[in-house]
Amino acid sequence: MQGKEFPAHRGRMEYVCLGCGARRPGDSLLYTCPDCGSVLLLEDLDFSELKKTPGTEWRRIFDERAATPHTALRGIFRFYEMLAPMLEEEDIVCLGEGQTPIVEASPSLRAATGVDFAYKNDGQNPSASFKDRGMACAFSYLKWLCRRNRWDEVLTVCASTGDTSAAAAMYAAYVGAPLKSVVLLPHGKVTPQQLSQPLGSGATVLELPGVFDDCMKVVELLAEKYRVALLNSKNSWRILGQESYAYEVAQWYNWNVTGQCVFVPVGNAGNITAVMSGFLKMLDLGIITDLPRVFGVQSEHADPVWRYYDAPKENRQWKPVTVQPSVAQAAMIGNPVSFPRVKRLAERFIEAGGERAFQVVRVTEQQIMDAMIQANRHGHIACTQGGECLAGLLNARSLGLFGEGEHAVLDATAHSLKFSGFQNMYFTDGFPPEYGVTPDKRLANKPELLLPESARRGVDVATFARLGADAVVKRLDLQAK
Ligand SMILES: *Cc1c(COP(=O)(O)O)cnc(C)c1O
Numbered sequence: 001m002q003g004k005e006f007p008a009h010r011g012r013m014e015y016v017c018l019g020c021g022a023r024r025p026g027d028s029l030l031y032t033c034p035d036c037g038s039v040l041l042l043e044d045l046d047f048s049e050l051k052k053t054p055g056t057e058w059r060r061i062f063d064e065r066a067a068t069p070h071t072a073l074r075g076i077f078r079f080y081e082m083l084a085p086m087l088e089e090e091d092i093v094c095l096g097e098g099q100t101p102i103v104e105a106s107p108s109l110r111a112a113t114g115v116d117f118a119y120k121n122d123g124q125n126p127s128a129s130f131k132d133r134g135m136a137c138a139f140s141y142l143k144w145l146c147r148r149n150r151w152d153e154v155l156t157v158c159a160s161t162g163d164t165s166a167a168a169a170m171y172a173a174y175v176g177a178p179l180k181s182v183v184l185l186p187h188g189k190v191t192p193q194q195l196s197q198p199l200g201s202g203a204t205v206l207e208l209p210g211v212f213d214d215c216m217k218v219v220e221l222l223a224e225k226y227r228v229a230l231l232n233s234k235n236s237w238r239i240l241g242q243e244s245y246a247y248e249v250a251q252w253y254n255w256n257v258t259g260q261c262v263f264v265p266v267g268n269a270g271n272i273t274a275v276m277s278g279f280l281k282m283l284d285l286g287i288i289t290d291l292p293r294v295f296g297v298q299s300e301h302a303d304p305v306w307r308y309y310d311a312p313k314e315n316r317q318w319k320p321v322t323v324q325p326s327v328a329q330a331a332m333i334g335n336p337v338s339f340p341r342v343k344r345l346a347e348r349f350i351e352a353g354g355e356r357a358f359q360v361v362r363v364t365e366q367q368i369m370d371a372m373i374q375a376n377r378h379g380h381i382a383c384t385q386g387g388e389c390l391a392g393l394l395n396a397r398s399l400g401l402f403g404e405g406e407h408a409v410l411d412a413t414a415h416s417l418k419f420s421g422f423q424n425m426y427f428t429d430g431f432p433p434e435y436g437v438t439p440d441k442r443l444a445n446k447p448e449l450l451l452p453e454s455a456r457r458g459v460d461v462a463t464f465a466r467l468g469a470d471a472v473v474k475r476l477d478l479q480a481k
């Protein structure tokens, strides 16, 4: 198998219901089981064929493809055989998603926190969040469906905490006809940057009052009764694309993830599902020999998954919560649709990796903000959810869940710029009381205007340069050379 050629393996994809176990062919768009209403996962019936190739060979193939000039294999589809191996080359949409860098904590941040970790900067995806991984797969699948069914118009719809809509609108705009994008947002609950994205991509942007969970219910009703393609994480093709995160973590560390702890913020719980699923597939194929440990992180203001796993095993009960305002707004979800997937995969993860292989930790809003500000002051580009991961790591250490000699990989799920409003609230002590965040005033940073606007008027450039330089010298107390 050469890096320049499109892979030869073809699989048969099937939906598997996590409620009743029913199976259905993957050649139509399903979100939930028509029999029992539970969520689905996708399986390749021919996955066992892949086992005929040894793990070491898979590593070589994936490493070779990491440098391929082949567009369809440049992004997440360099792991083609493990994602949706019934797609043809012409179906694959690649907008440069994936291949995001893992950046070790700066020496000063390591010293300040006393832990050994790295950020995987998934904010360096094209629409600046990890959601592009799932969308690349979901849209490639949609292209495949349109081609097979000769559809002439497909309306793609999603509810979003901001980043799903940004990604969906961008991919829809790129693919063009027959796809059209509609996004449904909770009014006032996405950041201005996130709102600007679907607007810029030309999507129809509809807002409703309430929170994400409310919008999600509306979209579900629409998907049930009308001809629309749902792009929320109920869409299991997105989960497949997001598995690429796990593959990339393993590849970055030369396929050795023993002793690694992977921290993931949990909102609708699609991402953590995908991460566990990805590592399990690699273990199954012998591409890795041990599982890493996976930690979900939730804020006190949106913590249903934490609550579930915090209860003693005998009396765990799934209960959605009502969310409170959270700076980790992209994960501010009280009724995550993928919870049954997490439950299933966590069982398998613990079975294969032991009791400590999957855990959930909880953090305060204060800890999230302090951690994000601290990380970024040391050269990182963490969003609030990335701050949540660092706060989760620090709590895990305090609780004795993360020990000496271990290394953590934290998911910075979006680019810090998308959440700069929260940074601004921190610097100006402007948090509404519901957030419960009191800034550390020593960290506040603001621009200083050195000269009044009027100082530029009526003087030539050379004079202004001297005036300006004098003001800088005075402010910084610079000494002449
Ligand atoms: C969507 C999102 C999350 C939450 O991911 P889930 O898959 O819903 O758990 C976290 N961070 C960012 C930046 C997101 O966009």
Ligand SMILES: [Zn+2]
Pocket (backbone or CB within 6 Å): 017, 018, 019, 020, 021, 022, 033, 034, 035, 036, 037, 038
């Ligand atoms: Zn079912």
